Amino acid sequence: MQTMQTDVGQIKRVLLKHAKDAFRDDEQIDREWKALNFLARPDRSNAIVEYDAFCDLLSKLGVELEFLPASADTTLDSLYPRDNAVVTDNGIILCTMGKANRQTEPEHQRQHYITRGSKVLGSVTAPGSVEGGDVTWLRNNVLAVANGYRTNAQGIAQLRELTAASVSDFIEVPLPHFRGPSDVFHLMSIISPVADDLAVVYSPLMPVPFRNYLLDSGYRLVEVPEQEYDSQGCNVLAVAPGVCVAVEGNPITKKRLLDAGAEVHTFSGKDICEKGCGGPTCLTRPLERER
Numbered sequence: 001m002q003t004m005q006t007d008v009g010q011i012k013r014v015l016l017k018h019a020k021d022a023f024r025d026d027e028q029i030d031r032e033w034k035a036l037n038f039l040a041r042p043d044r045s046n047a048i049v050e051y052d053a054f055c056d057l058l059s060k061l062g063v064e065l066e067f068l069p070a071s072a073d074t075t076l077d078s079l080y081p082r083d084n085a086v087v088t089d090n091g092i093i094l095c096t097m098g099k100a101n102r103q104t105e106p107e108h109q110r111q112h113y114i115t116r117g118s119k120v121l122g123s124v125t126a127p128g129s130v131e132g133g134d135v136t137w138l139r140n141n142v143l144a145v146a147n148g149y150r151t152n153a154q155g156i157a158q159l160r161e162l163t164a165a166s167v168s169d170f171i172e173v174p175l176p177h178f179r180g181p182s183d184v185f186h187l188m189s190i191i192s193p194v195a196d197d198l199a200v201v202y203s204p205l206m207p208v209p210f211r212n213y214l215l216d217s218g219y220r221l222v223e224v225p226e227q228e229y230d231s232q233g234c235n236v237l238a239v240a241p242g243v244c245v246a247v248e249g250n251p252i253t254k255k256r257l258l259d260a261g262a263e264v265h266t267f268s269g270k271d272i273c274e275k276g277c278g279g280p281t282c283l284t285r286p287l288e289r290e291r
């Protein structure tokens with residue numbers, strides 16, 4: 001059965017933006033990386049090598065890839081298309097970004113969906129904001145949405161209305177201040193579902209009621225240690241139930257996932273993940289999954 005209301009079902013088709021198109025040239029990188037709060041200047045050549053390897057890995061795992069084109073009015077952050085849309089069985093919901101310099105990205109996804117004939121259900125509109133990294137499906141059509149610096153109360157209210165027909169339980173997860181508004185801190189900075197009963201989590205930043213909800217619902221939690229938080233240890237993409245793709249360099253989290261029975265495939269993400277603070281879930285906007 002095909003459904004988009006899962007973040008762990010086998011991915012059939014995914015939307016990406018290749019590093020060569022998000023990082024158009026060295027001048028763009030020089031102009032933007034500090035203003036976007038990248039941790040260091042990304043190396044375009046290595047980003048392309050890493051991205052090609054990431055694509056090869058997804059293809060080997062049975063995922064069909066489609067790509068957004070380069071565009072003159074998007075920034076380096078367009079490398080992370082998950083954040084521009086939320087996907088439901090009733091259609092795609094386009095986001096309004098909480099980060100000021102990402103505002104043009106959702107419109108490019110809209111154009112892509114129109115060209116492909118994909119149904120767009122609606123949009124979150126300003127002053128509401130929702131970023132896709134703040135939204136994840138849990139099992140049984142439960143939608144968890146963070147309230148933080150990127151996704152606000154008006155955006156959540158709009159999303160609740162847009163998803164009312166398809167969601168059995170809509171959970172709002174208040175995020176802590178942590179490093180403040182200029183940091184990238186999404187719901188998926190603290191949880192990545194891996195299977196219907198398994199999730200990778202960073203507990204020190206989790207609200208207790210949400211963590212208890214997961215435990216009470218029967219989730220087993222794979223804990224990310226503090227030293228692997230900044231290297232995207234908690235951002236793991238499930239390509240199928242229990243089969244995940246993770247960035248290299250988080251050996252403790254990887255071992256814990258293997259011990260929990262998961263299959264783990266890693267890729268090098270120095271220039272496409274660590275510097276821009278986005279892991280494999282951020283790099284991908286899955287458009288079709290199977291349950």
Ligand SMILES: NC(=O)NCCC[C@H](N)C(=O)O
Pocket residue numbers: 036077080082083099102132133134183184186188189276277278279281282
């Ligand atoms: N879902 C995600 O966590 N996306 C990562 C986005 C990183 C990007 N540099 C940003 O600040 O929005």
